Amino acid sequence: STQNPASSDFKKNEYADAQLQEIVRKMRERATVYKEKLKDPVLSSPEGSPTSSPSKKKPPPPPKEGKKEEKKEDAEAKAEEDHYCDMLCCKFRKPPLKKYMEYLQLPDSIDSYTDRRYVAWLMLVTVAYNWNCWFIPLRFVFPYQTPSNTIYWFTIDIICDICYLCDLLIFQPRVQFLKGGDIISDRVEMKKFYHSSVKFRLDVISVLPFEVLYVFFGFNPAFRANRMLKHNTFFEFNDRLEAILDKAYIYRVIRTTGYLLFILHINACLYYWASDYEGLGSTRWVYDGKGNMYLRCYYWAVRTLITIGGLPEPHTLFEIVFQLLNFFLGVFVFSSLIGQMRDVIGAATAGQNYYRSCMDNTVSYMNTYSIPKVVQNRVRTWYEYTWDSQGMLDESELLEQMPTKMQLAIAIDVNFAIVNKVDLFKGCDTQMIYDMLLRLKSIVYLPGDFVCKKGEIGREMYIIKQGEVQVLGGPDGTKVLVTLRAGAVFGEISLLAAGGGNRRTANVVAHGFANLFILDKKTLNEILVHYPDSEKLLMKKAKVLLKEKGKPAPGPPVQQPRGLADLFGQKKETPKLFKAMLGGTGKQGLARLLQLKREQDIQVMPQKIKENRSKHKARKKKASKQKSQKKDTQTEAENKPEQEKKPVEPVASSAPPAQKEEPNAGAKPKPPAVMHRGTSNESLIITMSPSPRAGEGEILKVEAKEKKKK
Numbered sequence: 001s002t003q004n005p006a007s008s009d010f011k012k013n014e015y016a017d018a019q020l021q022e023i024v025r026k027m028r029e030r031a032t033v034y035k036e037k038l039k040d041p042v043l044s045s046p047e048g049s050p051t052s053s054p055s056k057k058k059p060p061p062p063p064k065e066g067k068k069e070e071k072k073e074d075a076e077a078k079a080e081e082d083h084y085c086d087m088l089c090c091k092f093r094k095p096p097l098k099k100y101m102e103y104l105q106l107p108d109s110i111d112s113y114t115d116r117r118y119v120a121w122l123m124l125v126t127v128a129y130n131w132n133c134w135f136i137p138l139r140f141v142f143p144y145q146t147p148s149n150t151i152y153w154f155t156i157d158i159i160c161d162i163c164y165l166c167d168l169l170i171f172q173p174r175v176q177f178l179k180g181g182d183i184i185s186d187r188v189e190m191k192k193f194y195h196s197s198v199k200f201r202l203d204v205i206s207v208l209p210f211e212v213l214y215v216f217f218g219f220n221p222a223f224r225a226n227r228m229l230k231h232n233t234f235f236e237f238n239d240r241l242e243a244i245l246d247k248a249y250i251y252r253v254i255r256t257t258g259y260l261l262f263i264l265h266i267n268a269c270l271y272y273w274a275s276d277y278e279g280l281g282s283t284r285w286v287y288d289g290k291g292n293m294y295l296r297c298y299y300w301a302v303r304t305l306i307t308i309g310g311l312p313e314p315h316t317l318f319e320i321v322f323q324l325l326n327f328f329l330g331v332f333v334f335s336s337l338i339g340q341m342r343d344v345i346g347a348a349t350a351g352q353n354y355y356r357s358c359m360d361n362t363v364s365y366m367n368t369y370s371i372p373k374v375v376q377n378r379v380r381t382w383y384e385y386t387w388d389s390q391g392m393l394d395e396s397e398l399l400e401q402m403p404t405k406m407q408l409a410i411a412i413d414v415n416f417a418i419v420n421k422v423d424l425f426k427g428c429d430t431q432m433i434y435d436m437l438l439r440l441k442s443i444v445y446l447p448g449d450f451v452c453k454k455g456e457i458g459r460e461m462y463i464i465k466q467g468e469v470q471v472l473g474g475p476d477g478t479k480v481l482v483t484l485r486a487g488a489v490f491g492e493i494s495l496l497a498a499g500g501g502n503r504r505t506a507n508v509v510a511h512g513f514a515n516l517f518i519l520d521k522k523t524l525n526e527i528l529v530h531y532p533d534s535e536k537l538l539m540k541k542a543k544v545l546l547k548e549k550g551k552p553a554p555g556p557p558v559q560q561p562r563g564l565a566d567l568f569g570q571k572k573e574t575p576k577l578f579k580a581m582l583g584g585t586g587k588q589g590l591a592r593l594l595q596l597k598r599e600q601d602i603q604v605m606p607q608k609i610k611e612n613r614s615k616h617k618a619r620k621k622k623a624s625k626q627k628s629q630k631k632d633t634q635t636e637a638e639n640k641p642e643q644e645k646k647p648v649e650p651v652a653s654s655a656p657p658a659q660k661e662e663p664n665a666g667a668k669p670k671p672p673a674v675m676h677r678g679t680s681n682e683s684l685i686i687t688m689s690p691s692p693r694a695g696e697g698e699i700l701k702v703e704a705k706e707k708k709k710k
Contacts, residue, residue, distance in 0.1 A: 109185040110174045112240065118171070119244065122237035125167050128160035129234050132227040134265065139221040141269040141276075142294060150219050157211075157224065164207045164230060172203070199232045206230040249348030256344060260337050267301035267326065268294065274322050284312040285319050305330035351392060358393060359383045378446055385513050386444050389466075395442060404438075411437040415517065418463055424492045424541055428534040435527050440517040445469075445510035452508050458494030459521045463487075467514030472507040481506065493545050495521050 110118050135153075139145045145153055173191045176183055184190065194200050210223040217223075238255060242248040272293065275286035287297060303311055304326045314320045359380070366376050386393055399407050415437050419425060425433055442465065445451060451462060451469055454477065462469075464486050471490075473481045484490060494502055528535040 106170075108174065108187060109176050109190065110171065112175050112236075113243070116244070118175075119237070119240045121167070121171055122233060122240060125163050125230070125233050126237045128163040129228075129230050131156065131160055132224065133262070136221050136224050136228065137266060137269045138294075141273045145219065145221065153221075154219070160227070161207065164203070164227070167233065168200075168203045168207060172200070202229050202232060247348075249344060252344045253341070253348075256337060256341050263333055263337075264298060264301045264305060267305055267329075268297040270322075271300050271304075272297045274318070278316065278318065283315050283319070285314045285323075305334055307331065307334070355383070355387050355393060381446055382444060385446070389444070389513075389515070407438060408434055411440070415440055415463075415465075418465065418487055418517070421487060422463070422489045422492060424495075424538065424545070427537055429531050432527060432531040432534045435530075436519065436524070439523045439527070440519055443516055443518055445514045445516065447510055447512050449510045449514075450507060451510060451514075451516065452491065452504050454504050454507050456504050458491055458502055458504050461489065461492045461495050461519045462508075463489050463517040463519075465515045465517055467516075468511040469514055469516075470509050470511050472509060477507055483511065493542070495519070495524050 107115075112118055139153065173194050174187075175190065175194065176185050177190065177193050178184070179189075179193075184193070206226050206229040208226055210226060213223050214220070238251075242251060245251055272287060275297075278286045280287055280289040287293065287300070290296075300311070302308075304323075307327065307330055311323075314323045362379060362383070363376065366379065383393075392398060399410065402410075412434065416433070419433060419437060419440075425436075440463070445467075452458060464484055466486055468486075469484050469488075469490075471481045471484065473479055490508065528538070
């Protein structure tokens with residue numbers, strides 16, 4: 001039998017499908033928000049705060065939203081189609097004016113301090129201003145503007161006027177300004193501020209079309225003299241350009257030289273005008289009309305203003321007055337420009353002069369105290385390298401002039417990437433790390449300088465900013481264990497070690513010129529006072545690091561005992577002091593110790609026997625006196641045997657048991673007994689007690705005592 005295939009047709013609910021897609025979209029957005037929350041825990045919770053009264057309106061069905069979106073897309077498509085143009089036999093798309101404006105990115109407001117496009121525009125206006133300042137006097141005095149080339153001069157003048165108008169109508173009304181400490185960027189407020197300024201009045205006067213008078217008086221460049229009133233833009237450009245240049249003093253020198261050349265240019269124009277007024281070639285003082293008129297007049301202006309001398313004497317009153325004014329003006333202007341040039345060059349070389357002064361004072365000090373030449377050469381090398389590498393001797397002096405926020409911004413850009421690599425500070429408060437960046441000190445080490453030595457107390461952490469250092473070890477301390485390069489960190493455990501620091505385990509030497517950042521323990525403690533959570537985290541990490549550092553090096557595996565011996569553990573090693581006293585190992589050592597003790601007792605034995613005999617004679621005399629005094633002989637006879645039987649107490653307990661019995665009166669002392677092997681009735685007591693002095697360890701005591709008889 002054959003089976004009919006299942007029907008593949010099914011009904012699809014569009015509304016339910018749209019709802020499911022909407023739920024999936026919201027879940028994805030929520031997952032994205034949570035991912036950002038995990039990356040940056042400072043972000044607020046993605047959950048929205050509940051409203052007091054929920055909205056009763058139902059959300060519109062998704063199909064309607066889809067229709068709205070489709071309508072918008074169709075409208076945009078139609079708007080784009082409207083900009084298609086037919087030309088010849090082809091059809092091309094013409095973008096709207098709005099697209100051009102977006103491409104040009106003409107902002108609604110301009111920040112004159114940071115926007116480079118505004119500086120570029122000011123440069124264009126400055127070029128137009130300099131054209132007018134240099135060529136209007138030249139064309140007015142010298143006969144360089146002729147009917148044949150008037151069209152060219154007129155064209156360039158129109159281009160300069162267009163730049164003036166664009167600056168007046170488009171750029172200047174968009175420039176932001178400060179009002180009560182706030183930056184105003186509103187379009188209307190910026191226009192009002194510009195229109196109420198003196199700059200606006202001068203800009204309006206500078207674009208007034210006095211060229212209309214050309215119709216009545218001909219093409220006279222004097223009617224364009226008002227164009228030279230736009231000097232505010234020229235000085236603004238100078239200020240903005242100096243702010244963005246790395247070596248602004250070079251531009252200052254060029255600008256000052258330009259001032260001098262322009263003054264000489266004006267003086268040359270005045271000299272030609274005076275010569276023309278007096279008559280060319282009429283006297284020896286005026287210009288005779290030969291050669292290049294501008295260069296000959298400029299040469300005369302240079303010799304006059306700089307007061308070189310050697311000029312023809314003026315004859316008429318006009319010539320004398322003109323020459324006197326030239327001399328006075330030349331002395332004043334020339335001295336002012338020379339002084340300004342001196343200030344510019346002095347400011348440019350102020351840092352170099354400070355460096356030379358510091359170095360000369362240091363060398364003079366070393367010579368006064370007869371410092372060895374080797375040390376002097378190293379000091380000079382440090383000065384030269386520090387100045388060549390960073391252009392100053394101490395960076396902190398420059399940063400101290402800035403506000404704390406700016407110091408922090410610079411420190412973050414320079415040092416944060418390096419400090420962030422330190423495992424010790426990972427997970428700490430970001431603000432704590434920022435405070436630490438401001439406390440880092442930069443130190444330059446010369447080739448061969450010891451950054452730290454083995455055995456010294458470490459109280460600092462080092463971060464390599466530039467250069468390399470080598471860690472030395474081995475038996476003679478010259479073997480290179482590892483080479484650390486820029487970005488490496490060492491000595492961080494010293495910041496958290498108890499008691500102010502720990503001992504350095506190796507020598508660290510600068511391989512070449514090395515620039516290191518240093519953070520000491522005292523500075524870190526001052527910072528952690530304000531961040532208790534970070535302090536707890538650092539203490540936990542410190543315990544782990546110190547524990548890992550204190551672990552012994554892995555040695556050969558130790559064989560574990562088997563059987564019953566595993567219950568008692570491994571036997572501890574015999575103390576070295578005890579081994580030395582025993583003079584051997586095992587039972588032989590103990591037997592030797594007992595023999596020494598007995599020989600000492602035998603040497604003391606004769607003296608003790610004499611003492612016992614004297615005591616015994618005294619007792620006998622006392623007993624005989626007691627017997628003669630008593631009347632009853634029987635009582636004396638009974639008491640006498642008791643006294644004879646009473647043993648005599650030995651003086652020393654360490655005497656041999658054979659000598660404890662009372663000897664006879666005429667008995668002679670026996671010779672010292674010879675030590676024989678065998679058992680004895682003495683016990684050996686060995687004790688270990690701590691020494692009363694710190695650092696001396698323990699004291700070993702050995703005692704031999706007689707066993708008590710049962």
